[in-house]
Structures are given as C-alpha cells and as structure tokens.
Amino acid sequence: MSKILIVAEHLDGKLNPATAKCITCAKQIGGEIAVLVLADAVDAIAAEAARLDGVSKVLTVARAENAHPLAAVYAPQVAAAAAGYSHVLAPSTTFGKDLLPRVAALLGVAQVSDIMAVDGAYTFKRPIYAGNAIVSVEAPQDRVLLGTVRVASYAAAGSAAAAAPVEALALDVALPSHTRFVELKQGKSDRPDLQSAARVVSGGRALGSAENFALIYKLADKLGAAVGASRAAVDAGYVPSDLQVGQTGKIIAPELYIAVGISGAIQHLTGIKDAGTIVAINKDAEAPIFEVADIGLVGDLFTLVPELERALG
Incomplete structure (x- = not known):
C-alpha cells in the first residue's frame, strides 16, 4: 500500500486551498495520506489540515527557521521526513515548484511535474508543449516518487467527520544558512484570490490602457469575481504580473471564466483549459478564443461589457 506525504502550503497561519487539492490527487493514488506542516507556529495550520477528508495524520515540525517558506530551509527537512514514504507530493504552485526539485536533488530521484490525472500508483498524465499535448509517464516503483500536482485539475478535498491525529516530528537536520528571508511583497485586494476563485474576469491587450481596465474591475465586482x-x-503595463493567467502565469480552473479582449494564444488557453464555462468577448470573430469558448460575443468590448454590467443589475 502506498504511503503518501503531502507538504502543506500555508501563509499567515492559514492552509492554502492547493493543499486540499493535493489530497484529492493522493486519494486517487490510494493509500495512507499524511500532511507535513513546517512552520514556526504549527497548531492552527495542523488543525486545519487534520480536518480534511482523506488525511490519516498530520506531522508537524515547529522551528523558528520555518517562519517563512524558504525552499532551501524546507528541502532538507522534507527529504528527512520522506523516509518510509512511497510518494511525496506538493502543489504545482510557486511554492511547490521551488521546493520539490530541491528535495528531489537531495534524494537523488527524478520528479514528475504537473500531475493532472492518476492512471496508477506510479503512472500519471501531465501536459507538455505548453499544454498542446498530454503525455503518460511511468515512474520507477523501487524508489520514492516526488510529484507536483496541477491543482487546477483537482477539486479540493472536503471536511472529514473527525479530525486526524497530529504528531510532532523530531528531525535531526542541519539547516543551511546561506539563504535568508528579507521581505514578502504581495498585492492586497478585497476581491477573491485568482487561483481559487469560482469566477474570473480577465482582460487583454484590446483594452488599450490601464485606465480602461476599470471595465474589467467593475464587471468582476458585479459578479463577485477575481480579476485576471x-x-x-501584463507586458503592456495595464496590470501587475500577479494577475497573469496562462502557461507562464497562473493555471486556474474557475466555474466561470470571462475573457474580454483576449485573442486566445495557446499559452493563455493552457491556463484556463479546466474552467467550467468559458465566455469570450472579442471583435474578431476568427479569434482562437472562440474555439474553446462555451459562449461567444462578437463585438466591441467597450459596448458589450457595459451592457453586460447593466444587465447584471
């Protein structure tokens, strides 16, 4: 039976929803699932992880050095905690993409990236060529498997009837000191988080300016949606880079995705392929976005978006 260790992603004492999606992936692999929480104050995060359905136990490592999620500091601890486990998973977010390759290097194994479907305990599907193709990969069964989970492909695990036990893990690991935390800068917004929002409204270059992006913000606020x-x-300077959706930005899977003035380059479509309903607004009837859209509106966005906003009341 597989023994799966999931490295929890968290910020400001709260578990990131990406961790719950990793648990769904782990449940499809099958076996015992443990969640590893590395932090300076672990109690609240561990309690949240323990309430997720499918979790057998939560392991915690409370050290002052774990106050900030530095990959260089986390990696040797994850490598040590991985002893006895058949699989180690982390979300394919900035956190997981930074951390897990380091762990793989320490353990001397290859990594399976962007797991989007489970065919077996050691057989998975993952996207290649910017999402233009899906490949099946089979990993060796005689060593620990490390994988990052494409969280847009999985629903978050629900709540369990009873909380899993929480255990403090003692790791005799020397931590590197060549990396130190300086500061974290992140945008603050009252809107939903882009990667976990159920609704997203995105704007493209056709808006023409940062000022015109106000159309996107207004429509998003009407829908209670995130902005992408x-x-x-982004390259034109209309919005900051943390709003970018696509292969080189955020991979998302909202229930509703509205693309305004976006032509639909393959790199962008890769980031929204798992969305529930895609609505496209573009004046070019031949734009590639219409090939994947469930609903398409051909016309001037400066006319259609205000009309849509008024129709929402």
Whole structure:
C-alpha cells in the first residue's frame, strides 16, 4: 500500500486551498495520506489540515527557521521526513515548484511535474508543449516518487467527520544558512484570490490602457469575481504580473471564466483549459478564443461589457 506525504502550503497561519487539492490527487493514488506542516507556529495550520477528508495524520515540525517558506530551509527537512514514504507530493504552485526539485536533488530521484490525472500508483498524465499535448509517464516503483500536482485539475478535498491525529516530528537536520528571508511583497485586494476563485474576469491587450481596465474591475465586482489578465496586457503595463493567467502565469480552473479582449494564444488557453464555462468577448470573430469558448460575443468590448454590467443589475 502506498504511503503518501503531502507538504502543506500555508501563509499567515492559514492552509492554502492547493493543499486540499493535493489530497484529492493522493486519494486517487490510494493509500495512507499524511500532511507535513513546517512552520514556526504549527497548531492552527495542523488543525486545519487534520480536518480534511482523506488525511490519516498530520506531522508537524515547529522551528523558528520555518517562519517563512524558504525552499532551501524546507528541502532538507522534507527529504528527512520522506523516509518510509512511497510518494511525496506538493502543489504545482510557486511554492511547490521551488521546493520539490530541491528535495528531489537531495534524494537523488527524478520528479514528475504537473500531475493532472492518476492512471496508477506510479503512472500519471501531465501536459507538455505548453499544454498542446498530454503525455503518460511511468515512474520507477523501487524508489520514492516526488510529484507536483496541477491543482487546477483537482477539486479540493472536503471536511472529514473527525479530525486526524497530529504528531510532532523530531528531525535531526542541519539547516543551511546561506539563504535568508528579507521581505514578502504581495498585492492586497478585497476581491477573491485568482487561483481559487469560482469566477474570473480577465482582460487583454484590446483594452488599450490601464485606465480602461476599470471595465474589467467593475464587471468582476458585479459578479463577485477575481480579476485576471493575458500576458499581453501584463507586458503592456495595464496590470501587475500577479494577475497573469496562462502557461507562464497562473493555471486556474474557475466555474466561470470571462475573457474580454483576449485573442486566445495557446499559452493563455493552457491556463484556463479546466474552467467550467468559458465566455469570450472579442471583435474578431476568427479569434482562437472562440474555439474553446462555451459562449461567444462578437463585438466591441467597450459596448458589450457595459451592457453586460447593466444587465447584471
């Protein structure tokens, strides 16, 4: 039977929803699932993880050095905690992409990246060529498997009837000191988080300016949605880079995705392929976005978006 260790992603004492999606992936692999929480104050995070359905136990490592999620500091601890486990998983987010390759290097094994489907305990599907193709990969069964989970492909695990036990883990690991935390800068917004929002409204280069992006913000606020953008809009300076959706931005899977003035380059479509309903607004009837859209509106976005906003009341 598989023994799966999931490295918890958290910030400001709260578990990231990406961890619950990793648990769904782990349940499809099958076996005992443990969640590893590395922090300076672990209690609240561990309690949250323990209430997720499918978790057998939560392991905690409370050290002052774990106050900030530095991959260089976390990696040797994860490598040590992995002893006895058949699989080690982390979300394919900035956190997981930074951490798990280091762990793989320490353990001397290869990593399976962006797991989007489970065919067996050691056989998975993952996207390649910017999502243009899906490949099946089979990993060796005689060594620990490390994998990052494409969280847009999985629903979050629900709540369990009873909380799993929480155990403090004692690791005799020397931590590197060549990396230190300086500061974290992140945008603050009252809107939903882009990666976990059920509704997202994104704007493209066709908006023409940062000022015109107000149309996107207003529509998003009407819908209670997060705001996203194409790479072209980000490169043009209309919005900050943390709103970028696509292969080189955020991979998302909202229930509703509205693309305004976005032509639909393959790199952008890769980031929204798992969305429930895709609505496209573009004046070019031949735009690639219409090939994947469930609903398409051909016309001037500066006319259609205000009309849509008024129709929402």
